[in-house]
Amino acid sequence: MALAQLGSRRAAGVRVSARGHAVRGAASRRSAVVVRADKCLIVNTKGGGHAFIGLHLAKELLAKGHDVTIFNDGDQAKLSAKAPFKEYGSAKLSAKAPFKEYGSVRGLKVHWGSPVDYSTYPEGPFDVVYDNNGKDLDSCKPLIDAAKGMCKHYVFVASAGAYKANNIEPMHFEGDERKSSAGHVTVEKYLEAEGLPYTVFQPLYIYGPHTAKDCEQWFVDRIIRDRPVPIPTPGVQLVTLSHVEDVASMLAAVPGNPAAIRQHYNICSDRQISFTGIAKAVGKALGKEPRIVLYSPEEVGTGKSGKAEGFPFRTIHFCASSDKAKRELGWKPKHTFLEDVPALVRNYTAAGRQHKDVDFSVDDKILSAMRVYA
Incomplete structure (x- = not known):
């Protein structure tokens, strides 16, 4: 032992x-x-x-x-x-x-x-x-x-x-x-x-x-392929x-x-960003204008209780303060998501993910309910 x-x-x-x-x-x-x-x-x-x-x-x-x-x-x-x-x-x-x-x-x-x-x-x-x-x-x-x-x-x-x-x-x-x-x-x-x-x-x-769980990659998957980006309404939810x-x-x-x-x-970081803000930041790094489609997971049958099928985040605000760590541990972040986005997009393409098959079946269900087509 x-x-x-x-x-x-x-x-x-x-x-x-x-x-x-x-x-x-x-x-x-x-x-x-x-x-x-x-x-x-x-x-x-x-x-x-x-x-x-x-x-x-x-x-x-x-x-x-x-x-x-x-x-x-x-x-x-x-x-x-x-x-x-x-x-x-x-x-x-x-x-x-x-x-x-x-x-x-x-x-x-x-x-x-x-x-x-x-x-x-x-x-x-x-x-x-x-x-x-x-x-x-x-x-x-x-x-x-x-x-x-x-x-x-x-x-x-x-x-x-x-x-x-x-x-x-x-x-x-x-x-x-x-x-x-x-x-x-x-x-x-x-x-x-x-x-x-x-x-x-x-x-x-x-x-x-080396993350095993997608974050910005979910947005890149759609924007790089010129697909709509379905985001739970109202889209201004803040995340850290x-x-x-x-x-x-x-x-x-x-x-x-x-x-x-x-x-x-x-x-956590000392900054927050909205769902639509992530999409726009990724789009800017790719030189594309993202097609954002706002939808209600409950109304289209893909979510409940703050969760949405296929979406990488909670559908509600999820952010926190790191002030205590700054004050008591002498810590401060070196990164901001907006500054990192270009490198994150480069890492995505360097890994060849733009050529891989992605399951967009949940997206298609949402877009069909919203009468929007890829």
Whole structure:
């Protein structure tokens, strides 16, 4: 049970010098950060919109001088040839390489297994554990129990989707009402009850290299083929789109910052964009004027309860503030979606996606109901 050997010193109320000595005294959250080398374990999911976070977080931590192991859920034989997991294998890049070079990182150790099976755990000890895998207590409890009383810092990557929707004040701030039924919330309550030195991060929509879940690609699929872009009405719903490098840099601000313990942070860009704004930005990058068709998912029979079949986002506002992370972690984003769109479109065409078959059957159903034809 290797994770049961996690480092036993707790970080709450104590900061540690670069030489490993405990330093006591009150300090602001930003000034409490001490540069040091920690042994970090990233427990990474095998799919979904968070799978590529592990790779970019590993790069960020290694660049800061930490020792990093990725413990990836899933079957190595089935996943290692797919993005982002295929980037683990090569050791051609230095940990100090710029992020624009999207290869693998020297010094990264990778272990495959199951976070719910102690017998597959990697050898510890580890100072910082990042859980980027679990969504409910059943999938998280074994790892939490193994880390209990051992690691200095337990970081849980949850989801801003646990917030209750608010059409009056749609931007979410830490402390806003959350869904008691959400699996992530149950995990957070367990972390608190068990007394772990935890921090919770709540991501929104993420884009960037090696994503397994479409974001801007959905819009490019249609605009590059001169097809209409069906968008749930009214089209001005605001979303926060965050580059995975910015996500990783916020997560990597935790080691050496014990004052972040027992805190929640929204993990997102500091800008919002509307559905129609995404379409127009993509169209501009392609040199095309998008044909936007606004429709009601409920009326055409393709959605309900804030969801629309075939559309990559919720049909309601989904945005949040990152002010707390800026203020307390000294974090700031390097990316904006509008500045990134030209590169994102180039990546799409470089991958040859414009030549691939796309299933537009849901679009055609919507367009037929709206009496609009491709």
